[in-house]
Amino acid sequence: MNHLQKNPARPIWEDPDTGKIYIIDQRQLPHQMVVSELADVDDVIFAICEMMVRGAPLIGVTGAYGVYLAFAANTSDPDEAAQQARRIRRARPTAVNLAWAVDQTLEKALAADKQDRAKAARQHAAAIAGLEAENSRLIGEHGLPLIAEIAEKKPGQPVNILTHCNAGWLACIAHGTATAPIYQAHRQGINVHVWVDETRPLNQGARLTAWELGAAGVAHTVITDNAGGHLMQKGLVDLVIVGTDRTTYTGDVANKIGTYLKALAARDNGIAFYVALPSSTFDWQIRDGVGQIPIETRDSDEVRYMPGVEKNKTHLLLPEDSQAANYAFDVTPARLVTGFITEKGVCPAEETAIKTLFQKHSR
Ligand SMILES: CSC[C@@H](O)[C@@H](O)C(=O)COP(=O)(O)O
Numbered sequence: 216m217n218h219l220q221k222n223p224a225r226p227i228w229e230d231p232d233t234g235k236i237y238i239i240d241q242r243q244l245p246h247q248m249v250v251s252e253l254a255d256v257d258d259v260i261f262a263i264c265e266m267m268v269r270g271a272p273l274i275g276v277t278g279a280y281g282v283y284l285a286f287a288a289n290t291s292d293p294d295e296a297a298q299q300a301r302r303i304r305r306a307r308p309t310a311v312n313l314a315w316a317v318d319q320t321l322e323k324a325l326a327a328d329k330q331d332r333a334k335a336a337r338q339h340a341a342a343i344a345g346l347e348a349e350n351s352r353l354i355g356e357h358g359l360p361l362i363a364e365i366a367e368k369k370p371g372q373p374v375n376i377l378t379h380c381n382a383g384w385l386a387c388i389a390h391g392t393a394t395a396p397i398y399q400a401h402r403q404g405i406n407v408h409v410w411v412d413e414t415r416p417l418n419q420g421a422r423l424t425a426w427e428l429g430a431a432g433v434a435h436t437v438i439t440d441n442a443g444g445h446l447m448q449k450g451l452v453d454l455v456i457v458g459t460d461r462t463t464y465t466g467d468v469a470n471k472i473g474t475y476l477k478a479l480a481a482r483d484n485g486i487a488f489y490v491a492l493p494s495s496t497f498d499w500q501i502r503d504g505v506g507q508i509p510i511e512t513r514d515s516d517e518v519r520y521m522p523g524v525e526k527n528k529t530h531l532l533l534p535e536d537s538q539a540a541n542y543a544f545d546v547t548p549a550r551l552v553t554g555f556i557t558e559k560g561v562c563p564a565e566e567t568a569i570k571t572l573f574q575k576h577s578r
Pocket residue numbers: 269270271272310379380381382383386387391392393419457458459460470471543
């Protein structure tokens with residue numbers, strides 16, 4: 216059975232026989248491969264909130280399947296399904312992919328005949344998953360020359376790429392965004408080495424990116440979140456590539472907390488700082504990223520406690536009565552971004568260039 220497979224190729228999938236939806240529970244990686252079924256909308260919301268699934272494209276696809284599950288449970292009541300879709304949309308605030316995917320899946324379903332709405336939603340969720348996989352593949356193709364160019368200039372030496380959080384296939388559907396050019400370069404025989412920021416407090420870099428890169432045979436080293444600036448000063452970083460959860464049409468980039476500091480350090484050291492993203496991560500409504508992108512704040516216990524290897528075991532890091540704050544994302548202003556690697560090609564972080572690439576009209 217599909218859901219019992221030991222190493223799923225995707226972080227979310229449908230069982231073709233039963234139509235059931237399964238995910239990898241990413242909270243358990245790298246220590247255990249646990250697969251969970253999403254049986255209803257509450258499961259979907261829980262999985263997104265608790266970060267069983269995470270990463271902007273993946274939470275979009277998960278939200279779209281949530282709309283399918285809403286219709287499957289309420290075929291006769293489209294208003295109830297629409298209400299459930301609104302709940303899913305609110306599960307996490309920063310990644311724009313969630314609202315993007317939920318809204319269009321709802322629209323597709325409501326355009327179908329009453330009895331076909333669940334089927335239409337399910338088909339559209341699958342279509343979004345396919346689209347995101349293909350977009351990631353294209354991001355890999357368009358990003359590859361950036362790495363190849365550096366490799367040509369340092370024959371016999373590795374191209375050192377720093378990344379933050381997990382913008383790999385676990386966060387998307389396949390290939391990843393930031394990792395797609397890295398996987399492409401590795402497959403082409405280019406000597407790449409990745410500095411993996413551990414990404415406190417949930418350690419998506421240490422747990423997930425390191426696991427992914429290791430499985431693909433890509434050389435990598437996990438570093439503490441604050442090591443990047445030092446490595447850049449020592450000439451040990453050639454290129455930074457990160458993902459994003461929401462990027463404004465003016466080029467401001469929301470990504471995992473700490474990304475902004477990496478961009479500042481890269482600028483100070485004359486190192487290219489690229490952001491890889493599919494078009495679903497652009498927000499075409501927001502001009503000012505710092506002022507307008509909603510930044511998720513999560514439970515402070517994620518900062519206070521360090522998860523252990525054993526399930527449900529955590530270790531208190533702080534004095535018992537110290538307060539903690541858990542800002543999950545920050546915004547890197549466009550001026551610090553060298554360029555975007557997208558499915559349509561590479562472009563500067565600038566409104567006209569972005570709109571030209573995506574053929575959006577000026578507002
Ligand atoms: C291709 S994923 C890009 C981003 O979603 C990723 O870099 C990130 O910040 C994920 O944050 P997370 O809180 O783990 O969902």
